[in-house]
Amino acid sequence: MTQSFQRRDVLRLAAAGAAVLCGGAGAQGSNWPTRPVNMVVPFPAGGGTDAFARPLSAQFSKVTGQTLVIDNRGGAGGTVGASIAAKAPADGYTLFMGAVHHAIAPSIYPKLDYDLEKDFVPLMLLANVPQVVVVNPRRVTANTLQEFVATAKRNPGKLNYGSAGAGTSHHLAGELFKLQTGTFITHIPYRGAGPALSDLIAGNVDLMFDGLGSSAQHIKGGRIKALMVAGSKRNPAFPDVPCAAEVGLPDYTVTTWYGLWAPKGTPADLQARIVDDMKKALASDELKAIWAQNGSEIPSLTLASYGGFVSSEIKRWAAVVKASGAKLE
Numbered sequence: 001m002t003q004s005f006q007r008r009d010v011l012r013l014a015a016a017g018a019a020v021l022c023g024g025a026g027a028q029g030s031n032w033p034t035r036p037v038n039m040v041v042p043f044p045a046g047g048g049t050d051a052f053a054r055p056l057s058a059q060f061s062k063v064t065g066q067t068l069v070i071d072n073r074g075g076a077g078g079t080v081g082a083s084i085a086a087k088a089p090a091d092g093y094t095l096f097m098g099a100v101h102h103a104i105a106p107s108i109y110p111k112l113d114y115d116l117e118k119d120f121v122p123l124m125l126l127a128n129v130p131q132v133v134v135v136n137p138r139r140v141t142a143n144t145l146q147e148f149v150a151t152a153k154r155n156p157g158k159l160n161y162g163s164a165g166a167g168t169s170h171h172l173a174g175e176l177f178k179l180q181t182g183t184f185i186t187h188i189p190y191r192g193a194g195p196a197l198s199d200l201i202a203g204n205v206d207l208m209f210d211g212l213g214s215s216a217q218h219i220k221g222g223r224i225k226a227l228m229v230a231g232s233k234r235n236p237a238f239p240d241v242p243c244a245a246e247v248g249l250p251d252y253t254v255t256t257w258y259g260l261w262a263p264k265g266t267p268a269d270l271q272a273r274i275v276d277d278m279k280k281a282l283a284s285d286e287l288k289a290i291w292a293q294n295g296s297e298i299p300s301l302t303l304a305s306y307g308g309f310v311s312s313e314i315k316r317w318a319a320v321v322k323a324s325g326a327k328l329e
Contacts, residue, residue: 032092032273036067039095040088042081042102043164044074046194048214052127052258053097055290059281074192077165079105079112086114090265092274096120099258101168103313107321108167108328116314120261122307124275125299126282127213127291128257130231131173132241134215134224135207136200145227145247148207152183160186162196162205166328170196172317173209173230173254175324180249200224211256212237212295229295230254237295257299257313259306275302 039057043049053070060068073081078101088094102116114120133145140159142148152159163170166189174187188205190196193214199205201223208215208224216237218224229235231253232245244252260278262271281287282298291298301309320326 030269030273032270033064033066035093036069037093037095038069038071038088039097040071040073040081040085041097042073042075042078042085044192044194045072046214047164047192047197048129048211048256049097049099049258050194051213051216051294052291052296055287056126056278056281059284059287060277062284063277063280075165076109077101077105077167077171077189079109079114079167082116083112083114085261086119086263088263090121090263090267092262092266092270094263095123095274096261096263097126097258098261099169100256100313100317101164103310104169104172104317104321105167106314107318108326116261117307117311119264121264121266121271122303122310123260123262123271124278124303125301125306125309126258126260126278127294127296128255128299129212129294129296130229130235131169131209131254131256132212132215132219132226132230132235132238133177133207133228134200134210134219134226136203136205137222137225138203139206140225142227143225145242148227149181149183152181152185156184157186159206160188161207161209162188162190162200163208164193164196165189165191167326168193169211169254169256170209172320172324172326175326176252176254176320177209177249179324180252209254213256213258216294235295237293259310271303 041049041053057068057070073084082098082102085096142151161174171187178185196208197214200208201218219226226241228244228247229241230244232243234243
């Protein structure tokens with residue numbers, strides 16, 4: 001009798017334990033986060049990614065009660081940080097804030113040790129801002145894009161532009177600009193948009209094809225001058241700066257977008273919870289105002305729809321790399 005009872009008791013406890021484990025797997029999302037979350041930002045501090053990552057971090061803490069730690073890991077056009085994030089545990093406590101640069105990288109870096117579409121789970125688009133052609137007013141006297149193009153044509157190779165690194169959107173935007181204007185401008189790669197922008201402000205390079213997110217405050221402060229925003233319409237944050245279509249470049253549409261990924265294997269319920277909390281942060285009046293100041297609206301692409309967008313961007317930029325002959329320098 002005692003032996004029978006013990007056997008039944010063991011079976012009951014085993015079944016109860018299995019139920020707890022199964023319930024725990026499904027409850028990961030509902031409990032997240034219970035400790036600080038690390039977000040790998042694959043560029044040095046001070047660039048366009050930081051302009052969105054740091055305000056998002058502050059608002060995330062208000063929404064969840066936990067800290068979103070910004071982990072800047074710059075190098076190789078953002079691919080060093082991506083590689084680190086790809087190898088992190090898929091437990092929701094390491095996220096990756098990448099950018100359009102990471103859709104370009106597969107076409108220009110021949111030996112990446114990660115695959116953006118296979119090693120990550122696409123979570124959501126965080127910001128989408130047009131690029132802007134900005135110059136140092138002490139080095140470039142042109143007041144319009146047309147004047148700048150004329151100067152560049154008269155002086156092939158003498159003007160230079162800084163970028164966040166080879167293979168970044170800053171680099172490819174410059175190559176696309178050269179293709180469409182018939183100019184030759186020397187590319188100078190940096191280890192991130194922050195260092196490149198600092199050198200532009202200091203007068204060590206002539207211009208940048210930068211995202212409005214990092215250039216906005218410096219344009220408003222008069223430290224750099226905007227000649228054009230990419231795309232078919234002016235940006236509400238800078239209504240006096242003409243768009244590409246107005247200055248004879250109707251096909252020059254380049255945006256610097258920033259998105260959020262998690263390592264492959266992150267449970268679906270946890271993905272949904274992360275997206276939900278991030279959407280709450282983005283819906284705040286504070287972030288709406290900051291995004292608007294940086295020239296971005298609040299995007300609505302999440303999960304599968306965001307993944308489809310990333311795939312289309314990879315194909316789009318592969319065509320630009322092929323047409324321009326852009327390569328690592």
